Amino acid sequence: MPKGKLFLIPSVLAENTAQQVISPQIREIIANTKIFLVENIRTTRRYISSLKLGVNLEEIHFELLDKDTPPETMSRLMLPLMNGADIGIISEAGCPGIADPGAVAVAFAHQKGIQVVPLSGPSSMFLALMGSGFSGQSFAFHGYLPIDKKERTAAIKKLEAESIREKRAQIFMETPFRNNQLLEDLLLSLHPNTNFASPKTSQDLTK
Amino acid sequence: MPKGKLFLIPSVLAENTAQQVISPQIREIIANTKIFLVENIRTTRRYISSLKLGVNLEEIHFELLDKDTPPETMSRLMLPLMNGADIGIISEAGCPGIADPGAVAVAFAHQKGIQVVPLSGPSSMFLALMGSGFSGQSFAFHGYLPIDKKERTAAIKKLEAESIREKRAQIFMETPFRNNQLLEDLLLSLHPNTNFASPKTSQDLTK
Numbered sequence: 001m002p003k004g005k006l007f008l009i010p011s012v013l014a015e016n017t018a019q020q021v022i023s024p025q026i027r028e029i030i031a032n033t034k035i036f037l038v039e040n041i042r043t044t045r046r047y048i049s050s051l052k053l054g055v056n057l058e059e060i061h062f063e064l065l066d067k068d069t070p071p072e073t074m075s076r077l078m079l080p081l082m083n084g085a086d087i088g089i090i091s092e093a094g095c096p097g098i099a100d101p102g103a104v105a106v107a108f109a110h111q112k113g114i115q116v117v118p119l120s121g122p123s124s125m126f127l128a129l130m131g132s133g134f135s136g137q138s139f140a141f142h143g144y145l146p147i148d149k150k151e152r153t154a155a156i157k158k159l160e161a162e163s164i165r166e167k168r169a170q171i172f173m174e175t176p177f178r179n180n181q182l183l184e185d186l187l188l189s190l191h192p193n194t195n196f197a198s199p200k201t202s203q204d205l206t207k
Numbered sequence: 208m209p210k211g212k213l214f215l216i217p218s219v220l221a222e223n224t225a226q227q228v229i230s231p232q233i234r235e236i237i238a239n240t241k242i243f244l245v246e247n248i249r250t251t252r253r254y255i256s257s258l259k260l261g262v263n264l265e266e267i268h269f270e271l272l273d274k275d276t277p278p279e280t281m282s283r284l285m286l287p288l289m290n291g292a293d294i295g296i297i298s299e300a301g302c303p304g305i306a307d308p309g310a311v312a313v314a315f316a317h318q319k320g321i322q323v324v325p326l327s328g329p330s331s332m333f334l335a336l337m338g339s340g341f342s343g344q345s346f347a348f349h350g351y352l353p354i355d356k357k358e359r360t361a362a363i364k365k366l367e368a369e370s371i372r373e374k375r376a377q378i379f380m381e382t383p384f385r386n387n388q389l390l391e392d393l394l395l396s397l398h399p400n401t402n403f404a405s406p407k408t409s410q411d412l413t414k
Contacts, residue, residue: 131323
Protein backbone atom coordinates (compact mmCIF):
# COMPACT_ATOMS: atom_id res chain seq x y z
CA MET A 1 0.00 0.00 0.00
CA PRO A 2 1.39 3.44 -0.87
CA LYS A 3 2.13 5.58 2.17
CA GLY A 4 0.12 8.72 2.94
CA LYS A 5 1.48 12.24 2.53
CA LEU A 6 2.31 14.66 5.33
CA PHE A 7 0.86 18.08 4.45
CA LEU A 8 2.21 21.18 6.19
CA ILE A 9 -0.77 23.52 6.15
CA PRO A 10 -0.51 27.23 6.98
CA SER A 11 -3.27 28.79 9.06
CA VAL A 12 -4.67 32.31 9.31
CA LEU A 13 -3.03 35.04 11.40
CA ALA A 14 -6.30 36.77 12.31
CA GLU A 15 -9.93 35.72 12.62
CA ASN A 16 -12.32 36.18 9.72
CA THR A 17 -9.58 36.25 7.11
CA ALA A 18 -9.58 32.61 5.93
CA GLN A 19 -11.86 33.18 2.95
CA GLN A 20 -9.55 35.91 1.71
CA VAL A 21 -6.02 34.66 2.44
CA ILE A 22 -6.20 30.87 2.12
CA SER A 23 -5.44 29.36 -1.32
CA PRO A 24 -7.68 26.94 -3.25
CA GLN A 25 -4.92 24.32 -2.89
CA ILE A 26 -5.10 24.44 0.92
CA ARG A 27 -8.91 24.39 0.86
CA GLU A 28 -8.86 21.27 -1.30
CA ILE A 29 -6.29 19.47 0.85
CA ILE A 30 -8.10 20.27 4.11
CA ALA A 31 -11.38 19.10 2.57
CA ASN A 32 -9.78 15.75 1.69
CA THR A 33 -7.82 15.10 4.88
CA LYS A 34 -9.33 13.33 7.88
CA ILE A 35 -6.40 13.36 10.32
CA PHE A 36 -4.70 16.48 11.63
CA LEU A 37 -1.85 16.99 14.08
CA VAL A 38 -2.43 20.41 15.56
CA GLU A 39 -1.03 22.85 18.07
CA ASN A 40 -4.49 23.80 19.35
CA ILE A 41 -7.61 21.76 18.58
CA ARG A 42 -10.13 24.53 19.28
CA THR A 43 -8.32 27.06 17.07
CA THR A 44 -7.97 24.52 14.26
CA ARG A 45 -11.65 23.57 14.39
CA ARG A 46 -12.52 27.26 14.13
CA TYR A 47 -10.09 27.68 11.22
CA ILE A 48 -11.52 24.72 9.30
CA SER A 49 -15.10 25.88 9.99
CA SER A 50 -14.27 29.36 8.73
CA LEU A 51 -13.22 27.91 5.36
CA LYS A 52 -16.86 26.82 4.83
CA LEU A 53 -15.81 23.63 3.03
CA GLY A 54 -18.93 21.71 3.96
CA VAL A 55 -16.86 19.12 5.84
CA ASN A 56 -18.26 17.44 8.95
CA LEU A 57 -15.90 18.27 11.84
CA GLU A 58 -17.17 15.18 13.67
CA GLU A 59 -15.54 13.01 11.01
CA ILE A 60 -12.13 14.63 11.46
CA HIS A 61 -9.60 13.21 13.91
CA PHE A 62 -7.41 15.73 15.75
CA GLU A 63 -4.29 14.97 17.76
CA LEU A 64 -2.19 17.47 19.68
CA LEU A 65 1.37 18.11 18.53
CA ASP A 66 3.89 20.26 20.32
CA LYS A 67 7.62 20.70 20.08
CA ASP A 68 8.11 18.40 23.07
CA THR A 69 6.06 15.49 21.68
CA PRO A 70 8.22 12.44 22.61
CA PRO A 71 9.43 10.00 19.89
CA GLU A 72 7.17 7.12 21.05
CA THR A 73 4.10 9.37 20.77
CA MET A 74 5.36 10.52 17.36
CA SER A 75 5.49 6.91 16.15
CA ARG A 76 1.86 6.46 17.13
CA LEU A 77 0.77 9.79 15.61
CA MET A 78 2.47 8.98 12.32
CA LEU A 79 1.11 5.42 12.05
CA PRO A 80 -1.83 6.36 9.75
CA LEU A 81 0.72 7.56 7.15
CA MET A 82 2.30 4.10 7.05
CA ASN A 83 -1.20 2.73 6.41
CA GLY A 84 -1.84 5.03 3.47
CA ALA A 85 -3.80 7.87 5.11
CA ASP A 86 -2.75 11.50 4.62
CA ILE A 87 -2.08 13.70 7.65
CA GLY A 88 -2.15 17.49 7.86
CA ILE A 89 -0.15 19.53 10.38
CA ILE A 90 -1.71 22.85 11.39
CA SER A 91 -0.21 25.22 13.92
CA GLU A 92 -2.04 27.91 15.87
CA ALA A 93 -1.21 30.60 13.33
CA GLY A 94 1.02 30.82 10.28
CA CYS A 95 3.30 28.11 8.91
CA PRO A 96 3.84 24.81 10.74
CA GLY A 97 7.48 24.17 11.55
CA ILE A 98 8.44 27.85 11.51
CA ALA A 99 8.48 29.21 15.06
CA ASP A 100 5.81 26.55 15.68
CA PRO A 101 5.63 22.79 16.25
CA GLY A 102 5.97 20.56 13.19
CA ALA A 103 9.70 20.20 12.50
CA VAL A 104 10.03 17.06 14.63
CA ALA A 105 7.16 15.37 12.78
CA VAL A 106 8.70 16.33 9.43
CA ALA A 107 12.10 14.96 10.42
CA PHE A 108 10.39 11.74 11.53
CA ALA A 109 8.53 11.49 8.20
CA HIS A 110 11.78 11.91 6.22
CA GLN A 111 13.32 9.03 8.21
CA LYS A 112 10.37 6.82 7.29
CA GLY A 113 10.38 7.75 3.60
CA ILE A 114 7.07 9.60 3.82
CA GLN A 115 6.48 12.40 1.31
CA VAL A 116 6.35 15.81 2.99
CA VAL A 117 4.33 18.51 1.21
CA PRO A 118 4.81 22.08 2.50
CA LEU A 119 2.09 24.50 1.36
CA SER A 120 2.23 28.26 0.80
CA GLY A 121 0.28 30.55 3.10
CA PRO A 122 0.37 33.26 5.77
CA SER A 123 3.48 33.87 7.87
CA SER A 124 3.57 36.85 10.24
CA MET A 125 7.34 36.85 10.07
CA PHE A 126 7.43 37.14 6.29
CA LEU A 127 4.76 39.85 6.23
CA ALA A 128 6.73 41.77 8.84
CA LEU A 129 9.95 41.48 6.83
CA MET A 130 8.30 42.38 3.50
CA GLY A 131 6.52 45.35 5.07
CA SER A 132 9.58 46.64 6.90
CA GLY A 133 11.45 47.88 3.84
CA PHE A 134 14.61 46.26 5.25
CA SER A 135 16.75 44.22 2.90
CA GLY A 136 15.44 40.70 2.52
CA GLN A 137 18.76 39.61 0.97
CA SER A 138 20.08 38.55 4.36
CA PHE A 139 18.07 38.11 7.54
CA ALA A 140 17.76 35.92 10.60
CA PHE A 141 14.88 34.87 12.80
CA HIS A 142 15.45 34.40 16.52
CA GLY A 143 12.07 33.49 18.03
CA TYR A 144 11.51 35.16 21.41
CA LEU A 145 14.13 37.22 23.21
CA PRO A 146 14.85 36.42 26.89
CA ILE A 147 12.28 37.81 29.37
CA ASP A 148 14.81 38.77 32.05
CA LYS A 149 15.65 42.46 31.52
CA LYS A 150 19.41 42.09 31.77
CA GLU A 151 19.53 39.04 29.51
CA ARG A 152 17.17 40.69 27.09
CA THR A 153 19.26 43.84 26.81
CA ALA A 154 22.33 41.69 26.21
CA ALA A 155 20.47 39.77 23.49
CA ILE A 156 19.38 43.02 21.81
CA LYS A 157 22.97 44.32 21.82
CA LYS A 158 24.24 41.03 20.39
CA LEU A 159 21.65 41.05 17.60
CA GLU A 160 22.43 44.67 16.79
CA ALA A 161 26.16 43.95 16.55
CA GLU A 162 25.51 40.93 14.31
CA SER A 163 23.13 43.01 12.19
CA ILE A 164 25.82 45.61 11.54
CA ARG A 165 28.63 43.07 11.04
CA GLU A 166 26.69 40.78 8.69
CA LYS A 167 24.42 43.45 7.09
CA ARG A 168 21.53 41.29 8.26
CA ALA A 169 17.96 42.17 9.24
CA GLN A 170 17.07 40.61 12.61
CA ILE A 171 13.56 39.31 13.26
CA PHE A 172 12.12 38.34 16.64
CA MET A 173 8.69 37.93 18.18
CA GLU A 174 6.93 39.04 21.34
CA THR A 175 3.58 38.23 22.90
CA PRO A 176 1.09 41.13 22.65
CA PHE A 177 1.05 41.86 26.39
CA ARG A 178 4.83 42.30 26.48
CA ASN A 179 5.12 44.29 23.24
CA ASN A 180 5.33 47.73 24.84
CA GLN A 181 7.98 46.61 27.33
CA LEU A 182 10.05 45.20 24.47
CA LEU A 183 9.66 48.43 22.49
CA GLU A 184 10.91 50.41 25.50
CA ASP A 185 13.91 48.12 25.90
CA LEU A 186 14.71 48.46 22.19
CA LEU A 187 14.47 52.24 22.27
CA LEU A 188 16.77 52.34 25.30
CA SER A 189 19.30 49.82 23.94
CA LEU A 190 19.57 50.35 20.20
CA HIS A 191 21.92 52.82 18.58
CA PRO A 192 20.09 55.88 17.14
CA ASN A 193 21.22 54.88 13.64
CA THR A 194 19.73 51.38 13.86
CA ASN A 195 16.44 51.00 12.00
CA PHE A 196 13.55 49.24 13.70
CA ALA A 197 10.12 48.28 12.34
CA SER A 198 7.13 46.81 14.12
CA PRO A 199 3.77 45.84 12.60
CA LYS A 200 1.13 47.21 14.94
CA THR A 201 -0.90 44.03 15.42
CA SER A 202 -1.28 40.68 13.70
CA GLN A 203 -4.62 42.02 12.46
CA ASP A 204 -2.76 44.71 10.55
CA LEU A 205 -0.66 42.08 8.85
CA THR A 206 -3.59 40.70 6.94
CA LYS A 207 -5.18 43.97 5.91
CA MET B 208 -6.71 63.37 -1.96
CA PRO B 209 -5.93 60.18 -0.02
CA LYS B 210 -2.70 58.51 -1.09
CA GLY B 211 -2.70 55.15 -2.83
CA LYS B 212 -1.51 51.92 -1.20
CA LEU B 213 1.62 49.98 -2.03
CA PHE B 214 0.74 46.28 -2.29
CA LEU B 215 3.49 43.67 -2.02
CA ILE B 216 2.16 40.81 -4.11
CA PRO B 217 3.67 37.30 -4.05
CA SER B 218 3.96 35.46 -7.35
CA VAL B 219 3.99 31.76 -8.25
CA LEU B 220 7.13 29.62 -8.01
CA ALA B 221 6.24 27.39 -10.96
CA GLU B 222 4.11 27.74 -14.07
CA ASN B 223 0.52 26.56 -14.10
CA THR B 224 0.12 26.78 -10.33
CA ALA B 225 -1.50 30.21 -9.97
CA GLN B 226 -5.08 28.95 -9.87
CA GLN B 227 -4.14 26.61 -7.02
CA VAL B 228 -1.72 28.56 -4.83
CA ILE B 229 -2.81 32.21 -5.14
CA SER B 230 -5.33 33.50 -2.56
CA PRO B 231 -8.64 35.26 -3.35
CA GLN B 232 -7.23 38.38 -1.67
CA ILE B 233 -4.34 38.58 -4.15
CA ARG B 234 -6.66 37.89 -7.09
CA GLU B 235 -8.91 40.76 -6.02
CA ILE B 236 -6.06 43.20 -5.51
CA ILE B 237 -4.43 42.38 -8.86
CA ALA B 238 -7.81 42.74 -10.58
CA ASN B 239 -8.19 46.24 -9.12
CA THR B 240 -4.66 47.54 -9.62
CA LYS B 241 -3.56 49.26 -12.81
CA ILE B 242 0.09 50.03 -12.04
CA PHE B 243 2.73 47.44 -11.22
CA LEU B 244 6.44 47.73 -10.46
CA VAL B 245 7.90 44.41 -11.49
CA GLU B 246 11.17 42.52 -11.72
CA ASN B 247 10.29 41.05 -15.12
CA ILE B 248 7.45 42.37 -17.25
CA ARG B 249 7.04 39.24 -19.40
CA THR B 250 6.87 36.91 -16.37
CA THR B 251 4.40 39.20 -14.61
CA ARG B 252 2.13 39.41 -17.67
CA ARG B 253 2.12 35.63 -17.83
CA TYR B 254 1.36 35.41 -14.10
CA ILE B 255 -1.55 37.85 -14.30
CA SER B 256 -2.91 36.11 -17.41
CA SER B 257 -2.74 32.74 -15.66
CA LEU B 258 -5.04 34.03 -12.89
CA LYS B 259 -7.82 34.36 -15.51
CA LEU B 260 -9.21 37.50 -13.89
CA GLY B 261 -10.71 38.86 -17.09
CA VAL B 262 -8.49 41.96 -16.89
CA ASN B 263 -7.23 43.63 -20.04
CA LEU B 264 -3.42 43.55 -19.91
CA GLU B 265 -3.34 46.49 -22.35
CA GLU B 266 -4.86 48.68 -19.62
CA ILE B 267 -2.17 47.77 -17.10
CA HIS B 268 0.95 49.88 -16.76
CA PHE B 269 4.19 48.02 -15.96
CA GLU B 270 7.48 49.56 -14.82
CA LEU B 271 10.71 47.72 -14.13
CA LEU B 272 12.04 47.66 -10.58
CA ASP B 273 15.35 46.22 -9.50
CA LYS B 274 17.46 46.50 -6.41
CA ASP B 275 19.64 49.11 -8.10
CA THR B 276 16.80 51.42 -9.13
CA PRO B 277 18.20 54.90 -8.29
CA PRO B 278 16.34 57.28 -5.89
CA GLU B 279 15.35 59.74 -8.64
CA THR B 280 13.74 56.93 -10.66
CA MET B 281 12.05 55.72 -7.48
CA SER B 282 10.48 59.17 -6.97
CA ARG B 283 9.01 59.00 -10.46
CA LEU B 284 7.81 55.40 -10.05
CA MET B 285 6.08 56.21 -6.76
CA LEU B 286 4.39 59.40 -8.00
CA PRO B 287 1.02 57.71 -8.79
CA LEU B 288 0.74 56.78 -5.08
CA MET B 289 0.93 60.44 -4.11
CA ASN B 290 -1.91 61.07 -6.57
CA GLY B 291 -4.15 58.41 -5.05
CA ALA B 292 -3.49 55.40 -7.32
CA ASP B 293 -2.54 52.01 -5.85
CA ILE B 294 0.64 50.27 -6.99
CA GLY B 295 1.50 46.58 -6.80
CA ILE B 296 5.05 45.22 -6.59
CA ILE B 297 5.55 41.77 -8.13
CA SER B 298 8.88 39.98 -8.30
CA GLU B 299 9.82 37.19 -10.67
CA ALA B 300 8.87 34.47 -8.19
CA GLY B 301 7.85 34.40 -4.54
CA CYS B 302 7.59 37.37 -2.17
CA PRO B 303 8.73 40.87 -3.20
CA GLY B 304 11.38 42.28 -0.91
CA ILE B 305 12.64 38.86 0.20
CA ALA B 306 15.69 37.87 -1.82
CA ASP B 307 14.08 40.01 -4.53
CA PRO B 308 13.70 43.71 -5.39
CA GLY B 309 11.08 45.65 -3.45
CA ALA B 310 12.68 46.67 -0.15
CA VAL B 311 13.94 50.00 -1.51
CA ALA B 312 10.47 50.92 -2.78
CA VAL B 313 8.94 49.96 0.59
CA ALA B 314 11.47 52.06 2.51
CA PHE B 315 10.71 54.96 0.18
CA ALA B 316 6.95 54.53 0.76
CA HIS B 317 7.42 54.59 4.55
CA GLN B 318 9.33 57.88 4.25
CA LYS B 319 6.43 59.38 2.31
CA GLY B 320 3.73 58.13 4.68
CA ILE B 321 2.30 55.71 2.13
CA GLN B 322 0.53 52.62 3.49
CA VAL B 323 2.42 49.42 2.68
CA VAL B 324 0.35 46.23 2.45
CA PRO B 325 2.34 42.95 2.37
CA LEU B 326 0.30 39.96 1.19
CA SER B 327 0.67 36.26 2.01
CA GLY B 328 1.76 33.85 -0.72
CA PRO B 329 4.40 31.48 -2.03
CA SER B 330 8.01 31.68 -0.84
CA SER B 331 10.49 29.01 -1.94
CA MET B 332 12.62 29.74 1.11
CA PHE B 333 9.77 29.12 3.52
CA LEU B 334 8.65 25.96 1.73
CA ALA B 335 12.24 24.69 1.84
CA LEU B 336 12.53 25.41 5.57
CA MET B 337 9.12 23.89 6.42
CA GLY B 338 9.84 20.80 4.35
CA SER B 339 13.36 20.31 5.73
CA GLY B 340 12.33 19.16 9.19
CA PHE B 341 14.98 21.47 10.64
CA SER B 342 14.02 23.65 13.57
CA GLY B 343 12.25 26.81 12.44
CA GLN B 344 12.80 28.37 15.88
CA SER B 345 16.03 29.97 14.72
CA PHE B 346 17.24 30.32 11.15
CA ALA B 347 19.03 32.69 8.82
CA PHE B 348 18.82 33.38 5.11
CA HIS B 349 21.98 34.29 3.21
CA GLY B 350 20.97 34.65 -0.43
CA TYR B 351 23.59 33.25 -2.80
CA LEU B 352 26.96 31.91 -1.69
CA PRO B 353 30.10 33.16 -3.49
CA ILE B 354 30.77 31.55 -6.88
CA ASP B 355 34.56 31.35 -6.47
CA LYS B 356 35.34 27.87 -5.14
CA LYS B 357 37.71 28.96 -2.40
CA GLU B 358 35.45 31.77 -1.19
CA ARG B 359 32.46 29.47 -1.39
CA THR B 360 34.09 26.77 0.72
CA ALA B 361 35.04 29.40 3.29
CA ALA B 362 31.45 30.68 3.33
CA ILE B 363 30.10 27.14 3.83
CA LYS B 364 32.49 26.55 6.75
CA LYS B 365 31.52 29.87 8.32
CA LEU B 366 27.79 29.11 8.02
CA GLU B 367 28.31 25.64 9.46
CA ALA B 368 30.21 27.02 12.46
CA GLU B 369 27.49 29.64 13.05
CA SER B 370 24.82 26.96 12.70
CA ILE B 371 26.42 24.86 15.46
CA ARG B 372 27.21 27.84 17.71
CA GLU B 373 23.77 29.48 17.42
CA LYS B 374 21.69 26.28 16.88
CA ARG B 375 20.48 27.96 13.71
CA ALA B 376 19.27 26.50 10.41
CA GLN B 377 21.08 28.17 7.48
CA ILE B 378 19.26 28.83 4.22
CA PHE B 379 20.84 29.80 0.92
CA MET B 380 19.94 29.68 -2.77
CA GLU B 381 21.55 28.56 -5.98
CA THR B 382 20.63 28.87 -9.63
CA PRO B 383 19.50 25.54 -11.14
CA PHE B 384 22.55 25.16 -13.42
CA ARG B 385 24.95 25.48 -10.48
CA ASN B 386 22.96 23.29 -8.06
CA ASN B 387 25.00 20.12 -8.57
CA GLN B 388 28.29 21.95 -8.14
CA LEU B 389 27.03 23.46 -4.89
CA LEU B 390 25.88 20.05 -3.68
CA GLU B 391 29.35 18.63 -4.35
CA ASP B 392 31.01 21.47 -2.49
CA LEU B 393 28.66 20.97 0.46
CA LEU B 394 29.30 17.22 0.57
CA LEU B 395 33.05 17.84 0.53
CA SER B 396 33.03 20.65 3.08
CA LEU B 397 30.36 19.86 5.66
CA HIS B 398 30.98 17.73 8.73
CA PRO B 399 29.36 14.25 8.48
CA ASN B 400 27.08 15.13 11.44
CA THR B 401 25.72 18.28 9.79
CA ASN B 402 22.24 17.85 8.34
CA PHE B 403 21.50 19.17 4.87
CA ALA B 404 18.23 19.33 2.94
CA SER B 405 17.54 20.34 -0.64
CA PRO B 406 14.17 20.51 -2.40
CA LYS B 407 14.68 18.87 -5.79
CA THR B 408 13.19 21.62 -7.98
CA SER B 409 10.97 24.64 -7.51
CA GLN B 410 8.27 22.59 -9.21
CA ASP B 411 8.40 20.15 -6.30
CA LEU B 412 7.84 22.97 -3.88
CA THR B 413 4.38 23.61 -5.16
CA LYS B 414 3.17 20.02 -5.40
